[in-house]
Amino acid sequence: MASRVSLVAIKNGLSGGVNLFPARTLVRSRGLATIATRRNYDWISTEAEELIAKAYCRHQSLASQGSTETFPPSLSVKDLEAIGAPVHFPPQSVGDEVAIRVVKVLEKFMHLFFREKYDHHAVTLETVAAVPGIVAAAHRHLRSLRNMKRDHGWIVPLQEEAENERMHLLIMMQHCKPSLIERVFVIGAQGLYVLGYGIMYATSPKTAHRVVGYLEEAAHRAYTDYLQAIDKGEIENVNAQKIAISYYHLPQDAKLRDVVLQIRADEAMHRDFNHHLSNLYRDGKQDQSPASL
Known part of the structure; x- marks a missing residue:
């Protein structure tokens, strides 16, 4: 139970009260929240x-305060490596099966297109990964206006997700310049994805968030491949660029590998958060706050 209490301290203390991983039952005791056995992220x-919650707290502190004085410390390399274990949410419905099949097709196509060009893969991936958050946030925003009621805290985390993915793109662009063909591919893919995901979210938000959850599983695997390529010497482990050092508050001597580890931790966070949002829709709790703000 000690690790669970420390997690609450991480979430409610370092994050300024944000609870990324709410449990189904909370019991208050002596000012601390003790999480029950049943977990939403089971x-x-x-x-x-716990490690993913720490990564989230770093981003939340930067977004809300932007101060190096209060910014939580970076996860150690050991902790970031631990997040590398693959995680898969087992499909539980027809919609989940559709979602995972769509992602498998997209992932196979991406691998065929980029093959061993992991850096180019990462750049193109981030141009698409930043779409769902902003589209979903727009849908939730308009839904709140139509229904003339609160959104219960969905909009801001989704916008933050989109912004985080956009920063991934700007960071990776310092290490890789996409070709003309890749830029044309991005323009077409982005247009189709905005249209397709928008329609999907309007008809089945549960499936839409599940698709993102599985896409983030694929992104996590892609960055793991990237790390392995760096470790094998296939990609030079160059110095991290200023934008990455500033965004992640890394030491001045940080390397590309340190940056990729941080990005992969972000993808793990988005993966689990979107699976959780899909579960809320599944359980009819779309008007329940996904995080206690």
Whole structure:
């Protein structure tokens, strides 16, 4: 139970009250929240949940305060490596099966297109990965206006997700310049994805968030491949660029590998958060806050 209490301290203390991983039952005791046995994120280990929550707290602090004085410390390399274990949310409905099949087709196509060009793969991936968050946030925003009621805290985390993915793109662009063909591919893919995901979210938000969850699983695997290529010497482990050092508050001597580890941790966070949002729709809790703000 000690690790669970420390996680609450991480979430409610370092994050300024943000609870990324709410449990189904909370019991208040002596000012601390003790999380019950049943967890909303029961497809990942408690250790991974704690590390991912720490990664989230770093971004939340930067977004809300932007101060180096209060910014939580970076996860150690050991902790970031631990987040590398693959996680898969097992499909539980027809919609989930559709979602995972769509992602498998997209992932196979991406691998055929980029093959061993992991850096180019990462750049193109981030141009598409930044779409769902902003589209979903727009849908939730318009839904709140139509229904003339609160959104209960969905919009801001989704916008933050989109912004985080956009920063991934700007960071990776310092290490890789996409070709003309790749830029044309991005323009077409982005247009189709905005249209397709928008229609999907309007008809089945549960499936839409599940698709993103599985896409982030694929992104996590892609960055793991990237790390392996760096470790094998296939990609030079160059110095991290200023934008990455500033965004992640890394030491001045940070390397590309340190940056990729941080990005992969972000993808793990988005993966589990979107699976959680899909579960809320599945359980009819779309008007329940996904995080206690």
